[in-house]
Amino acid sequence: MAFQRYAITLIFLAPVILCEIRNYRSRTRRYGLHTARGVLYAIGVILWFYAMAHIPVAEVTAPGFTAPIFATIGAALFLGERQYFRRISAVIIGFAGTVVILRPGVQVIELGALAQLGAAPLFAASLFMSKKLTETEHNGTIVAVMAIFVTLTLLPPALYVWRSPTIEEMIWLFGLAGLATLRHLTMTQAFRCAEVTALQPISFLQLVWATLLGFYAFGEEPDLWTWVGGGIIVTSATYIAYREARARNRARAGTSQKGVDRMERRGYHTGLVLILVLAAAVGFRPFEALAVPSADPWPRWRAADTNSPAEIRFAAWDDLLRRYVVASPDGINLFRYAAVTAADRTALTNEVDRLTALPISSFNRSQQLAYWINLYNATTVKMVLAHYPVDTIMDIRISPGLFSFGPWDKKLLRIEGEAVSLNDIEHRILRPLWADPRIHYVLNCASLGCPNLDARAYTAKDMEARLAAAAWAFVNHPRGVRFESGELTVSSIYDWFIADFGGDEVGVLAHLRQYAAPVLKERLAKHGRLDRTAYDWRLNGSD
Template identity: 55%
Template sequence: MSFLTRLAALLVVVAVWSMPAGAAPKAALWDVWAAHDPASAIAVDHAGWDRFLGQYVRPGSDGVNRVAYDEVTTADRKALDGYIDALAAVPVRSLSQAEQLPLWVNLYNALTVRVVLEHYPVASIRDIDISPGFFADGPWGKKLVTVEGEAVSLDDIEHRILRPIWSDPRIHYAVNCASLGCPNLHTRAMTAENAEAFLEEAAIAFINHPRGARIEDGKLYVSSIYDWFDVDFGGNDAGVIAHLKAYAQGELAGALTGVSRIADDSYDWRLNGTVSP
């Protein structure tokens, strides 16, 4: 391969890594998943995922939860497969929306952990280029599971189901992309009973951590989540700042009082593992 060819390839990688906000997927409803049964008494069992999280998610002293991917046993990988298969077998459209929300959130997170385990060790989830397309970046576009006869990808779950159906910006704090810059993968599963508290706690935890929002020399720096998906947070700096103020505590709450614009955003794509590959 010539020097110019290698240089061109490198520039493509850099361009994809520095993906602009406009390239972030838009919320576009997949109509088939809008169906639900308000009267349904079906309760989905998330105990298997809860056990996995309790075993392998390690809260750090720096406020970042990390996953011990290198410690996951063969038996627990099989158990994770079994949990995902069980969710895929649920008649999702026959559930109440209260049961659907944790099902999709937990399925997204469990699939993300499994895809990392399948390719571990990796430095970043963006190195798992299994999405369709010549310039594939990460695993998000690949169909990873079949639910009620429909092949579903991580992008489908987040951008065609969760975001358009629930229209709740806190969804971004519930789904985890296996990166240090992402809101934490929690130590417990979301359930219909704890969903509201789960979302509130997740929002507070992320916003009050430096990777969510911080003030330096009077300027506001935020996670790139608020840039990529600004439409979910009001569509502009004012909307994002209003959202941050609703959850900010302590020094951050006081510092946000006189802030009217965002200075910059950033995101750490390194894998959220307890060991750096």
């Protein structure tokens, strides 16, 4: 994808490139600086994509926001820019706002993390090289030469793993390349108009825009700390923009800067200390955990009749499972979606409708647990059948949001007058109200990486034994836990829901040892850390 993006960028910049070739007089003379910038940026791109492939997104994102700090230092060392107090403090405060939002976890340092830490100063170096080039070069020339270097650098690895994109992917790639080209052109123009240091606090705004896009396009609701961090970033960017404009006006009028800087320093010390204390008080939390809903209880569903002897039966759902779930040779249960008859589709719809019509609050807690688990799994199968064939459940984009993916936030059910989604069942009912990590082993998301969809419906009578059996089966299967070349790879479930498994790696490992077979348990005891996570989102369908 990286190669294709930059190759398409060359298409957008073709007029600029042709103009430079034809017009010798306007051709660049600063080959050395162009080459250095192109090589550094290309290496940075390679390191960035390596990091993306080996560590969680948040662990890539957080170190990336150190680039403005490196750029500020580089601007002072190599461009001779004066480091006014307002600029330094704005960069620090902007970074503090980023920390508030991301709250990166303190984890074992991996090669991916080191790669991203290496990419940040390289990207920063390309920034102040761009600033230097704006003294003599056209914006289009600066961006075009960089795109050529990156495209040529990425060509060999791209050929090695080449896969032709689909038409839909090409549309997205053209859109991405167009926006990226516009970004580089506008950024280069910004360097032409202002000093690098003055622009760095503004760069933190990209996290704010990403948050807003996630909210309006994907239906991702930001939490309190996202708003707090965003407010800090916007304040920092607004302040530096205002102060730079004031400073430029004073410079034109011949007014001294020293007195103003002295006053700013006094007022800013207190504000800076408060901001940094706030960032530290937030604490550090793995950002990957923010990518999934937290266990936020829905009080409405705490109601239960503890003395009720009523029993919920799942005969129709159990019959469908027995006939359509098959065990594959590799130990993963598959569902024969293609084989489901029209009559059985109707039977499944009727079963889901029957379950949602039950007054579930009038049953005891044991019956409710079996109810919510079976309803979740039955609704998932029903939904996949409605959209079949699909390669992955992620392609069922029915959740709210313009560019949403997956079905989990769609209100598919109505129970006791309440609209309920799959995410509601998992994250607002089952996880917080039962607080049993083994629940993750009995919920199936129609994916190969998910714990098995059992061939029998769950009942209150055998729930405890079934939970333990499901935990043992997943932990001892390679998609749950495996060692590869001495490194421990676990399912991403243990990263996404680490709070349910003890809150840290120590807790996860203790949980894994509890259900691991003797040989695996011994290896886990000796290893003592989680190296990688993995998850297979392909559909759990059988041909």
